[in-house]
Amino acid sequence: xxxxxxxxxxxxxxxxxxxxxxxxxxxxxxxxxxxxxxxxxxxxxxxxxxxxxxxxxxxxxxxxxxxxxxxxxxxxxxxxxxxxxxxxxxxxxxxxxxxxxxxxxxxxxxxxxxxxxxxxxxxxxxxxxxxxxxxxxxxxxxxxxxxxxxxxxxxxxxxxxxxxxxxxxxxxxxxxxxxxxxxxxxxxxxxxxxxxxxxxxxxxxxxxxxxxxxxxxxxxxxxxxxxxxxxxxxxxxxxxxxxxxxxxxxxxxxxxxxxxxxxxxxxxxxxxxxxxxxxxxxxxxxxxxxxxxxxxxxxxxxxxxxxxxxxxxxxxxxxxxxxxxxxxxxxxxxxxxxxxxxxxxxxxxxxxxxxxxxxxxxxxxxxxxxxxxxxxxxxxxxxxxxxxxxxxxxxxxxxxxxxxxxxxxxxxxxxxxxxxxxxxxxxxxxxxxxxxxxxxxxxxxxxxxxxxxxxxxxxxxxxxxxxxxxxxxxxxxxxxxxxxxxxxxxxxxxxxxxxxxxxxxxxxxxxxxxxxxxxxxxxxxxxxxxxxxxxxxxxxxxxxxxxxxxxxxxxxxxxxxxxxxxxxxxxxxxxxxxxxxxxxxxxxxxxxxxxxxxxxxxxxxxxxxxxxxxx
Amino acid sequence: xxxxxxxxxxxxxxxxxxxxxxxxxxxxxxxxxxxxxxxxxxxxxxxxxxxxxxxxxxxxxxxxxxxxxxxxxxxxxxxxxxxxxxxxxxxxxxxxxxxxxxxxxxxxxxxxxxxxxxxxxxxxxxxxxxxxxxxxxxxxxxxxxxxxxxxxxxxxxxxxxxxxxxxxxxxxxxxxxxxxxxxxxxxxxxxxxxxxxxxxxxxxxxxxxxxxxxxxxxxxxxxxxxxxxxxxxxxxxxxxxxxxxxxxxxxxxxxxxxxxxxxxxxxxxxxxxxxxxxxxxxxxxxxxxxxxxxxxxxxxxxxxxxxxxxxxxxxxxx
Numbered sequence: 004x005x006x007x008x009x010x011x012x013x014x015x016x017x018x019x020x021x022x023x024x025x026x027x028x029x030x031x032x033x034x035x036x037x038x039x040x041x042x043x044x045x046x047x048x049x050x051x052x053x054x055x056x057x058x059x060x061x062x063x064x065x066x067x068x069x070x071x072x073x074x075x076x077x078x079x080x081x082x083x084x085x086x087x088x089x090x091x092x093x094x095x096x097x098x099x100x101x102x103x104x105x106x107x108x109x110x111x112x113x114x115x116x117x118x119x120x121x122x123x124x125x126x127x128x129x130x131x132x133x134x135x136x137x138x139x140x141x142x143x144x145x146x147x148x149x150x151x152x153x154x155x156x157x158x159x160x161x162x163x164x165x166x167x168x169x170x171x172x173x174x175x176x177x178x179x180x181x182x183x184x185x186x187x188x189x190x191x192x193x194x195x196x197x198x199x200x201x202x203x204x205x206x207x208x209x210x211x212x213x214x215x216x217x218x219x220x221x222x223x224x225x226x227x228x229x230x231x232x233x234x235x236x237x238x239x240x241x242x243x244x245x246x247x248x249x250x251x252x253x254x255x256x257x258x259x260x261x262x263x264x265x266x267x268x269x270x271x272x273x274x275x276x277x278x279x280x281x282x283x284x285x286x287x288x289x290x291x292x293x294x295x296x297x298x299x300x301x302x303x304x305x306x307x308x309x310x311x312x313x314x315x316x317x318x319x320x321x322x323x324x325x326x327x328x329x330x331x332x333x334x335x336x337x338x339x340x341x342x343x344x345x346x347x348x349x350x351x352x353x354x355x356x357x358x359x360x361x362x363x364x365x366x367x368x369x370x371x372x373x374x375x376x377x378x379x380x381x382x383x384x385x386x387x388x389x390x391x392x393x394x395x396x397x398x399x400x401x402x403x404x405x406x407x408x409x410x411x412x413x414x415x416x417x418x419x420x421x422x423x424x425x426x427x428x429x430x431x432x433x434x435x436x437x438x439x440x441x442x443x444x445x446x447x448x449x450x451x452x453x454x455x456x457x458x459x460x461x462x463x464x465x466x467x468x469x470x471x472x473x474x475x476x477x478x479x480x481x482x483x484x485x486x487x488x489x490x491x492x493x494x495x496x497x498x499x500x501x502x503x504x505x506x507x508x509x510x511x512x513x514x515x516x517x518x519x520x521x522x523x524x525x526x527x528x529x530x531x532x533x534x535x536x537x538x539x540x541x542x543x544x545x546x547x548x549x550x551x552x553x554x555x556x557x558x559x560x561x562x563x564x565x566x567x568x569x570x571x572x573x574x575x576x577x578x579x580x581x582x583x584x585x586x587x588x589x590x591x592x593x594x595x596x597x598x599x600x601x602x603x604x605x606x607x608x609x610x611x612x613x614x615x616x617x618x
Numbered sequence: 619x620x621x622x623x624x625x626x627x628x629x630x631x632x633x634x635x636x637x638x639x640x641x642x643x644x645x646x647x648x649x650x651x652x653x654x655x656x657x658x659x660x661x662x663x664x665x666x667x668x669x670x671x672x673x674x675x676x677x678x679x680x681x682x683x684x685x686x687x688x689x690x691x692x693x694x695x696x697x698x699x700x701x702x703x704x705x706x707x708x709x710x711x712x713x714x715x716x717x718x719x720x721x722x723x724x725x726x727x728x729x730x731x732x733x734x735x736x737x738x739x740x741x742x743x744x745x746x747x748x749x750x751x752x753x754x755x756x757x758x759x760x761x762x763x764x765x766x767x768x769x770x771x772x773x774x775x776x777x778x779x780x781x782x783x784x785x786x787x788x789x790x791x792x793x794x795x796x797x798x799x800x801x802x803x804x805x806x807x808x809x810x811x812x813x814x815x816x817x818x819x820x821x822x823x824x825x826x827x828x829x830x831x832x833x834x835x836x837x838x839x840x841x842x843x844x845x846x847x848x849x850x851x852x853x854x855x856x857x858x859x860x861x862x863x864x865x866x867x868x869x870x871x872x873x874x875x876x877x878x879x880x881x882x883x884x885x886x887x888x889x890x891x892x893x894x895x896x897x898x899x900x901x902x903x904x905x906x907x908x909x910x911x912x913x914x915x916x917x918x919x920x921x922x923x924x925x926x927x928x929x930x931x932x933x934x935x936x
Contacts, residue, residue: 005642005643006642006643006646072780073772073779073780074772074773074779074780074822074823075773075779076772076773076823076825078827083643085823097800098798098800100800100802101800101801101802104801104802104803105803105804225653225656225657225660226656226659226660226686228686228688228689229689230688230689234688238656238685238686239656240649240652240653240804267687267688268684268687269683269684269687269688270684279646279649279650280645280649281648281649281650281652281653281656281685283687294660317800329809331805331807332805333805334657334660386803387803387804390802390803390805391805392800392802392805392807394807394809399807399809399810399811400799401799401800401801401802401807404800404802
C-alpha cells in the first residue's frame with residue numbers, strides 16, 4: 004500500500020477543520036474515544052463539532068481557530084494518508100509552507116459564498132511555488148448557496164484562471180458541503196449536476212508520480228562512517244536520480260571522479276538506491292570526502308556564490324539586506340547576505356512590485372551573496388539541491404525558505420572544474436569588506452605615518468585586511484636602487500602604485516603613506532590604481548610646524564643643501580584641490596576616527612552592517 | 619561531528635525477520651527516520667536516546683542501529699525511571715542495552731524526590747508521570763546533552779500532532795507551541811544557544827500500526843506485556859487497570875483475572891490494559907487495524923484534563 008501526503012489550506016472560517024473532521028469521520032478513521040472527547044467538548048453529542056478533532060492546542064480550542072499545523076494520519080483500504088492540516092490565518096503562513104513543503108497534493112478550500120479570498124490565493128501560490136503538482140479545490144458550504152450549479156461554475160472558472168496564471172496544472176475542483184458530508188466521502192443527492200469525483204475518491208486515485216530514476220544523481224553527504232579495517236561509507240539520502248554499484252560519480256567540490264564500489268545498508272549491500280533511500284556509499288577510490296560534499300553524475304550542478312532565489316519570509320522582523328544570515332542547503336551551511344531585492348510578488352494579483360525589504364509572509368525574488376560557493380540546481384529541477392533555509396544568527400530562528408531560480412545571472416559562476424576562482428570579488432565576499440587604496444598625502448612630518456599605522460591597527464582589530472605601504476619601507480627593498488632625484492621619486496611612486504594595485508587585486512585595503520607632492524604625481528598614481536579604488540586623503544599641516552617637527556631630519560638635511568629634493572624646501576607641495584578627506588592638525592586619533600567614518604560611509608568596510616559594494 | 623571513528627563491532631545479531639513483501643510505506647518512513655538520526659549526529663555535540671523499553675523506543679533503537687551501521691550507535695541511552703515501571707520492562711531494557719553494547723544511563727525520579735528536586739503528590743491518584751519532567755531536565759543538564767531522541771509520534775495525541783520533528787526547548791526545558799520553527803523539506807535547523815537543547819522525534823510520522831509493522835518486519839524483541847497474558851485487573855473510570863502494590867483495589871472494586879495486553883507501557887499507576895487474546899505481532903496488527911480506541915486512550919495521565927499533554931510539554935515533558 005502506498006502513501007500520500009497532502010496539505011490542506013484555506014481561510015479561517017472556510018470550514019477546513021470541519022472538512023477534515025468529516026473526511027476522517029466518514030472514512031471511519033476516527034477512534035471512539037476521540038469522538039467521545041469531541042462530543043464532550045462540543046456540548047452536543049448528536050452533532051459533534053468535527054472541527055474539534057483537529058484543533059488540538061488549547062488556545063485553538065478556546066479561540067476556535069487553527070494556529071499551527073497538525074498532522075493527522077488515516078488510511079483507507081486503498082491508500083494511507085498523512086494530512087498536514089495548516090492554518091488559514093495570515094499570521095501563520097509560515098506553518099502552511101512547512102506543511103506544504105513535504106506534501107504531494109494540496110486541498111484548498113474556498114467558501115462558496117465568498118469566493119477566492121486573498122488567503123486562498125496566497126495558499127495556492129505557495130503550494131504551486133513549493134512544487135505541489137496536484138491542487139485540489141474544495142468549494143465548501145455549498146449547502147449555504149442552495150447547492151447552486153451556476154455559483155459553482157463561476158467559482159470554478161475563477162479558480163482555473165488563477166492556476167493558469169500561475170502556470171500550474173489544471174486543478175480538480177469539487178463542490179462539497181463538509182457540514183452535511185456531500186462529496187467528501189459520500190456522494191449524497193444534493194448536487195446531481197456534478198459528475199466529477201468525490202474528494203476522498205480523488206485523493207485515493209491521484210498519482211503522486213514516482214521519482215525520476217533517470218534524473219541526474221544528487222547525493223549530499225551527511226556523515227562519514229569510518230569503521231575498523233577498510234570500511235569507509237558516506238552516509239546520506241539520495242536526493243535525486245539513481246545510483247548503482249559500478250556507476251561513475253563526481254565528488255564536488257573537489258571535482259575528483261571515481262566509481263561507486265558498493266551501496267551499503269544495515270541489511271546488506273543493495274544493487275541500487277533511488278531518491279528517498281538512505282544508504283552509505285562506498286567508493287572505489289580513496290578520496291577525502293566530508294559532510295557538505297555532493298556526489299553527482301549526469302548534469303552537474305552550478306557552483307555559485309551569488310544566487311538568484313525566491314524567498315518566503317517567515318520572521319516578524321523584516322529582511323535586512325545587509326545583514327548576515329546562515330544559509331542551509333542540503334548538508335551545507337554557509338554565511339550569506341541578501342545583496343539585492345528584485346521584487347515582491349503580490350500574492351493576490353500575482354504582480355511583482357518593487358520592494359526594499361520583505362515582511363512576514365511576503366514572497367520576493369532576491370540575490371544572495373554567500374561566503375562560500377554552493378553546488379546548486381534550480382528548485383524545479385531538484386528540490387534537495389534547489390532549496391534552502393535562512394537562519395538568523397542572533398535568534399537562531401528560521402527566517403526564510405528559499406527556492407533557487409532556474410535562471411541565474413552569468414557573472415558570478417565560479418567555474419566547475421572544481422577550482423574555485425580566488426579572485427578579488429571572492430575575497431571581498433569572504434572578508435566582507437572592499438579592497439582599495441587610502442592614499443595619504445601631505446608634507447613630511449605632517450603625521451601621515453602615525454595616522455597610517457594607527458588606522459591599520461584599528462581596521463585590523465575589526466577583521467579588515469589592511470596594510471600600510473610607505474616610501475621608507477619600499478626604499479629598503481624594492482626601491483633600494485633609487486635615489487632622490489625628481490625622476491627617481493617619480494619612479495618610486497610608480498612602483499608604489501603598482502604594488503598597491505597588486506595588493507588591491509588580492510583584496511587588501513592599502514593605506515599608502517607617500518608625500519607625493521605634485522598633483523600630476525598623484526593623478527598618475529590614481530590612474531594606475533583606478534579611481535574607484537582610490538581615496539585621496541590630505542594630511543595637512545602648515546609648513547612651519549613641519550619644519551619644527553621634522554621627525555626624519557629631512558629639513559635639516561635640505562637646509563644643509565644635500566640636494567635631496569625635500570618638498571616644500573626644494574619642490575613646491577601642491578595641496579590636493581578636492582581630496583576625499585582633509586585632516587588637519589586636530590590630532591592623530593581624531594584623524595583616524597574620521598578616516599574610519601569615511602571608509603564606512605563609502606561602503607568600503609562593513610563593520611556596522613552597511614552594504615558592501617561588490618564588483 | 620563529520621566522521622564517526624569508532625571501533626566497529628560485528629553487525630548486531632538480528633532476530634529472524636519475517637519474510638514479507640517489500641512495503642514501500644515502511645521503507646519510506648524508515649529512510650526518513652535514518653536521515654534524521656544522521657543529521658542530528660552531524661550537527662550536535664552530545665546527543666542521547668531516551669530509551670524506556672517501550673515499543674516506540676525499541677523501534678527507535680533499531681533505526682539508530684541502522685543509521686550508523688556498521689558502526690555502533692554513537693550516543694548513549696537514557697532512561698528516566700519513575701520507579702513505578704513494570705519489572706518486565708526494566709529487565710527488557712537492561713537486556714537490550716547489554717546486547718547492543720550501548721551505554722545505558724538511568725536517572726530515577728525517586729532520587730529527585732529524595733533530593734527535594736521534585737515533590738510527589740500524595741493520594742490515590744499519585745502518579746510520578748509528571749515528575750519525570752524534573753528528572754529528565756536535570757539529567758539532560760547533568761550530561762550536557764544537546765539533543766535528545768524520543769519515540770513520540772504525532773498520531774498519539776492532540777498536542778503531539780502539532781509538534782515538529784526538531785522540537786526546540788529553551789534553557790528551562792520548556793516548549794512554546796506558538797513559537798515552533800518552520801520545518802521545510804528535510805532541512806532541519808538545530809541551531810541553539812548554550813544551555814538549550816532540541817528534542818528530536820524521528821517517529822513523528824509513524825502511526826501505531828506502522829510501529830507494529832516495523833517490529834514484525836525487523837523481528838524486534840519487545841517486553842512481553844505487549845502480548846496477551848492473564849492478569850489481575852480492576853475496572854476503574856472505564857478502563858482496566860492492573861492491580862499490584864502500587865495500584866491496590868479500592869473498596870467495592872472487584873478484582874478479576876482476564877487475558878489482557880498493553881497497547882502502551884508507562885507508569886504502573888496510570889497504564890491501563892485492554893482485553894485481547896492477541897499473542898503475536900501479526901495478531902496485534904490485525905487488532906490494531908480495527909481498533910476503536912486510540913492507543914493513548916488507555917493512558918489515564920492523558921485524561922487528567924483536556925490539555926494535559928500540552929501542559930506537560932510546556933513544562934518540559936517528553
